[in-house]
Amino acid sequence: MSNLNISTISKTFGSQQVLNNISLDIADRSFVALLGPSGCGKSTLLRLIAGLEHPNGGQIHLDGQDITRLPPERRDIALMFQSYALMPHMTVFENVRFPLRMKDSAPKSEQAEHVRNALAQVQLDSFADRYPRQLSGGQQQRVALARAIVAEPKVLLLDEPLSNLDARLREDMQVELKRLHRKLDLTTVFVTHDQTEALALADQVVLMNKGIIEQIDTPERMYARPRTVFAAKFIGAANVIEIELRDIAGERCGVLNDGTVLDPSPDVELPAGRYKFMLRQEAIIFNPKGKNTVRLEGTIETQNFLGSVTRSIIRIGNQKISAVTPAKNTPVDGSQVTFGWNLPDFLPLQD
Amino acid sequence: MKQASSRLGEPAALITPGLIFLVLAFFFPALNMLSLSVIGPAADGGGFTLEHYAKFFTDDYYAGVALRTFRLSIIITVTCVLIGFPLALIMSRSPGWVRSVLIMLVILPLMTSVVIRTFGWLVILGPGGLISWVLETAGLVGNQISLMHTESGIVIAMVQVLLPFQVLTVLGSLNRVGPELEEASRVMGAGFFQTIRLVSLPLSIPGIVSGSLLVFALSISSFITPSLVGGVRLPVMAGSIYQQVTGSFDWGFAAALSVLLLGATLVLVIPYLFVSRSGRR
Amino acid sequence: MVGGVPYGVKLLSVVLVAAIAIFMLVPLMVVIGSSVSASEFLVFPPRGLSLRWYGEVLQSDAYLSAAKTSVQLALVTVVVSVAIGTSAAIALTMFRFPGGSFLSALFLSPLILPSLIFAIGLLMVFSAYADGPSFTGLVVGHVVITLPYVIRTVSAALADMDPHLDEASRMMGASWWQRYLLVILPQCRTGMAAGAFFVFNISFDDAVVALFMRAPDVETLPMRIYSSLEFSPDPSVAAVSTIMIGITIVLVLVLNRVFGLARIM
Numbered sequence: 001m002s003n004l005n006i007s008t009i010s011k012t013f014g015s016q017q018v019l020n021n022i023s024l025d026i027a028d029r030s031f032v033a034l035l036g037p038s039g040c041g042k043s044t045l046l047r048l049i050a051g052l053e054h055p056n057g058g059q060i061h062l063d064g065q066d067i068t069r070l071p072p073e074r075r076d077i078a079l080m081f082q083s084y085a086l087m088p089h090m091t092v093f094e095n096v097r098f099p100l101r102m103k104d105s106a107p108k109s110e111q112a113e114h115v116r117n118a119l120a121q122v123q124l125d126s127f128a129d130r131y132p133r134q135l136s137g138g139q140q141q142r143v144a145l146a147r148a149i150v151a152e153p154k155v156l157l158l159d160e161p162l163s164n165l166d167a168r169l170r171e172d173m174q175v176e177l178k179r180l181h182r183k184l185d186l187t188t189v190f191v192t193h194d195q196t197e198a199l200a201l202a203d204q205v206v207l208m209n210k211g212i213i214e215q216i217d218t219p220e221r222m223y224a225r226p227r228t229v230f231a232a233k234f235i236g237a238a239n240v241i242e243i244e245l246r247d248i249a250g251e252r253c254g255v256l257n258d259g260t261v262l263d264p265s266p267d268v269e270l271p272a273g274r275y276k277f278m279l280r281q282e283a284i285i286f287n288p289k290g291k292n293t294v295r296l297e298g299t300i301e302t303q304n305f306l307g308s309v310t311r312s313i314i315r316i317g318n319q320k321i322s323a324v325t326p327a328k329n330t331p332v333d334g335s336q337v338t339f340g341w342n343l344p345d346f347l348p349l350q351d
Numbered sequence: 352m353k354q355a356s357s358r359l360g361e362p363a364a365l366i367t368p369g370l371i372f373l374v375l376a377f378f379f380p381a382l383n384m385l386s387l388s389v390i391g392p393a394a395d396g397g398g399f400t401l402e403h404y405a406k407f408f409t410d411d412y413y414a415g416v417a418l419r420t421f422r423l424s425i426i427i428t429v430t431c432v433l434i435g436f437p438l439a440l441i442m443s444r445s446p447g448w449v450r451s452v453l454i455m456l457v458i459l460p461l462m463t464s465v466v467i468r469t470f471g472w473l474v475i476l477g478p479g480g481l482i483s484w485v486l487e488t489a490g491l492v493g494n495q496i497s498l499m500h501t502e503s504g505i506v507i508a509m510v511q512v513l514l515p516f517q518v519l520t521v522l523g524s525l526n527r528v529g530p531e532l533e534e535a536s537r538v539m540g541a542g543f544f545q546t547i548r549l550v551s552l553p554l555s556i557p558g559i560v561s562g563s564l565l566v567f568a569l570s571i572s573s574f575i576t577p578s579l580v581g582g583v584r585l586p587v588m589a590g591s592i593y594q595q596v597t598g599s600f601d602w603g604f605a606a607a608l609s610v611l612l613l614g615a616t617l618v619l620v621i622p623y624l625f626v627s628r629s630g631r632r
Numbered sequence: 633m634v635g636g637v638p639y640g641v642k643l644l645s646v647v648l649v650a651a652i653a654i655f656m657l658v659p660l661m662v663v664i665g666s667s668v669s670a671s672e673f674l675v676f677p678p679r680g681l682s683l684r685w686y687g688e689v690l691q692s693d694a695y696l697s698a699a700k701t702s703v704q705l706a707l708v709t710v711v712v713s714v715a716i717g718t719s720a721a722i723a724l725t726m727f728r729f730p731g732g733s734f735l736s737a738l739f740l741s742p743l744i745l746p747s748l749i750f751a752i753g754l755l756m757v758f759s760a761y762a763d764g765p766s767f768t769g770l771v772v773g774h775v776v777i778t779l780p781y782v783i784r785t786v787s788a789a790l791a792d793m794d795p796h797l798d799e800a801s802r803m804m805g806a807s808w809w810q811r812y813l814l815v816i817l818p819q820c821r822t823g824m825a826a827g828a829f830f831v832f833n834i835s836f837d838d839a840v841v842a843l844f845m846r847a848p849d850v851e852t853l854p855m856r857i858y859s860s861l862e863f864s865p866d867p868s869v870a871a872v873s874t875i876m877i878g879i880t881i882v883l884v885l886v887l888n889r890v891f892g893l894a895r896i897m
Contacts, residue, residue, distance in 0.1 A: 050803060052799050052802070071802070072799075072802045072803050077803070078803060079799075081796040081800055081805045082796075083794050083796050084794075085794050085796035085800035087797060087818075088793075088794075089816060089821075090819045099804035099805055102801075102804050102807075102810060103805045115707075123660070154893070175851075361727065361808075362723040362727035363729075365719045365720065365722050366724070366735065367718065368719060368720075369719060369734070369739065369779065370720075372775065372776075373776070376772045376773070377750060380750065380753030381750070381753050383753060383757050383760070384749075384752060384753040385757055387756060398823050400701060410705075418698060437645075437648060438648070438652055439706075441648070441649060451893075453649065455884070455893070456652075456653050456656055456657070457633060457656065458884060459657075459880070459884055460656050460657065460660065462833055462837075462880050463884065464836075464837035464839065464854050464857075464880075465840075466837075466839045466854045466857050466858050466861070466873075467837075467857065467873040467877060468660070469659075469861070470861055470865070470870075470873055471659025471661075471662045471663045472659050473865075474659075474662045474663070474666055474674060474870075475659065475662055481658070505793070510655060511659060514652075532721070543638050543893050544647065561818075565744060568744060568746065573748075574748050574749045575843075575858065579858075579861055579862070581895075589748050593748075593843070593844070596752060596755065596844065597846075605752060606752070606756065609748075609749045611756075612746070612748075615747070620744050620745065621658075
């Protein structure tokens with residue numbers, strides 16, 4: 001059982017506050033993504049968990065034990081570096097044996113057995129005698145992965161695990177990491193700036209921005225119900241539309257900037273005022289029907305054909321709305337269109 | 352990426368032996384020399400005095416020595432700049448193997464003892480030496496000639512000794528720029544010489560400046576080559592200091608001369624550090 | 633810009649390079665040439681061919697003991713300089729600490745401050761606080777002038793290293809001595825070796841520090857050569873110089889083959 005509890009962690013570098021009072025519980029066997037733009041503090045948080053940095057305030061507990069001040073070599077946590085950090089002067093076998101050599105006094109033959117098992121997990125059994133420079137980037141990464149899991153750590157940390165791979169290898173590796181996580185049942189935390197990576201791999205996404213946590217949710221909920229403007233824009237592509245809620249003839253209505261009144265009005269209970277709402281690109285429907293559907297008139301200003309779908313920029317008044325719709329059912333560029341969305345797809349956001 | 356500042360003990364332990372060594376063997380001797388230069392002879396009680404400096408500034412002989420050192424260093428530096436830039440340019444834009452050969456050509460003499468290189472020049476410049484023999488054989492001169500004990504001889508030998516420093520520094524700044532900008536200039540319609548004037552030369556200015564400051568600093572403090580080629584008739588600063596230390600045993604005066612030389616060097620070295628750092632970006 | 637160079641300029645470049653090549657190499661050629669002369673006097677071109685001066689050198693106690701001193705001095709300097717320099721280079725490249733860039737400049741400063749001035753200062757200190765110049769004094773002097781080279785070569789080797797290797801080894805449970813023995817020092821190996829070659833060469837060739845720190849019972853090869861040049865050189869000086877040139881050529885070739893001269897200069 002390895003529960004990782006992070007409570008009220010702060011970290012400053014010089015005068016710069018990198019992490020501001022962060023608290024986070026990571027459940028046993030979960031696969032957690034720390035997601036955010038560069039400079040949001042996600043890498044620092046990972047290095048704090050690893051023990052490579054120490055926080056200015058707050059505690060980190062692993063299985064109930066306070067590890068805040070423990071040096072990295074005594075934490076039972078493994079980290080796979082973004083650059084892999086393979087020892088260039090050691091063979092694949094020696095690299096993977098390194099943690100065993102440092103930690104336990106098990107006989108060499110037993111260690112060799114563990115190394116072979118770990119290499120088998122990543123399908124590199126036949127490469128044991130090569131040097132890292134003789135391997136491709138993808139193979140090097142799998143060596144780094146084998147080295148991280150060989151000593152059966154309580155927590156596995158991955159720093160930008162897919163960023164050095166080309167697009168095709170990246171997809172393979174996503175499948176591989178997911179499979180390995182299921183098989184080893186190992187609490188895994190990884191850092192990424194790529195939202196598709198976070199959504200594809202994690203079962204918990206921790207979205208960070210400017211040293212604080214914006215939102216913690218499952219990938220599905222994070223995508224469907226982002227709480228803030230930042231979350232909506234960072235995860236997936238979303239239209240953020242500003243409207244005013246005000247009472248017209250005794251009824252609460254949503255009004256666009258150019259005065260167009262949305263009908264039916266947004267299904268929210270909020271006091272009058274200006275709000276930002278999220279509308280996913282793929283939530284737009286051309287020629288909508290049905291009674292719970294908003295209907296508007298606009299002009300398609302530009303269009304990009306993307307294969308299975310087409311992206312259209314629709315202008316309505318001074319507002320531009322981006323829509324991604326199946327290529328077959330999309331009106332041609334430049335045409336006047338009727339479009340809209342289902343009422344539940346229009347979500348209010350916090351700033 | 353360097354490691355966090357939270358672990359200070361380890362770098363401190365690593366750097367301490369070197370630092371102690373440097374302080375005891377490098378900075379302490381410099382300070383010791385500074386103090387010797389303002390202390391009078393022990394016979395007079397060894398109090399504070401400026402007489403060593405006064406001797407330098409009032410004696411015409413030493414003014415002449417300083418002037419010769421300065422003049423020769425200027426000539427040597429200018430010659431190194433004029434030869435060094437085209438050579439470095441040719442090196443940096445040559446195909447791989449030519450460049451390797453040329454780098455060897457510059458580094459091999461650099462790595463050979465200055466004493467041996469100067470020895471070679473003695474044989475070349477001296478009476479009955481190579482130059483004399485070539486000119487005599489060609490019928491250009493009737494008698495044996497000698498460039499020994501002449502300022503021209505010193506300059507020729509010193510340029511050979513110091514040219515590698517100039518070439519390697521300029522080469523460094525040219526390599527950082529790469530040939531793309533020159534190619535771009537040609538594509539945009541500039542001619543060959545226009546490109547050198549408008550692109551290559553301005554970009555290697557930091558290298559030329561720091562290289563020539565280095566050459567000048569090494570030149571004013573050079574002692575083996577000027578002493579052997581110039582002999583006692585053409586003393587330079589460094590040779591005079593050696594003479595004071597090993598011949599006259601006037602260490603206070605030697606210290607004062609050294610401090611003056613060090614001062615002149617520092618005036619050059621500080622801009623050198625500044626230029627070479629900004630050139631590295 | 634290899635393409636598009638006017639024909640005349642190419643021709644001029646070749647002539648210029650050839651002229652500079654001759655200028656740079658001719659002093660060494662002349663020394664080598666004089667060493668095989670049969671004549672009693674130093675002349676160039678040599679009159680008659682003979683290896684007799686090499687025989688004289690190999691039978692001369694003065695040259696042999698100077699050679700022994702030079703080799704001993706160079707080897708001790710290599711050990712001390714590489715040990716101190718590697719340790720400082722690791723601190724300066726792998727760690728960030730206050731005053732780091734100032735210390736880097738400090739450690740490289742013997743490279744640009746004239747060794748003459750430093751040699752006098754050292755002589756004065758050894759005369760005032762020790763029993764005058766000695767073998768130890770020469771080692772100290774040579775370590776100071778060679779330290780920057782070790783720091784440069786080791787720093788260059790460490791700059792090529794994945795900066796996370798050390799952290800990775802800590803994550804995997806390495807203690808401090810395991811980190812140095814198994815991870816950091818193996819990464820410094822090429823830099824230490826290149827530094828050692830430089831240090832040996834500089835110490836073996838140095839005459840400036842050696843002449844000032846001249847102790848009665850310590851004479852190195854460059855000191856011996858300098859003395860004979862001041863008085864009456866005969867071709868045996870050329871022979872011993874040629875042997876030293878040969879050693880330098882070997883060192884430069886090894887350096888170039890193993891590390892690439894263009895990279896470390």
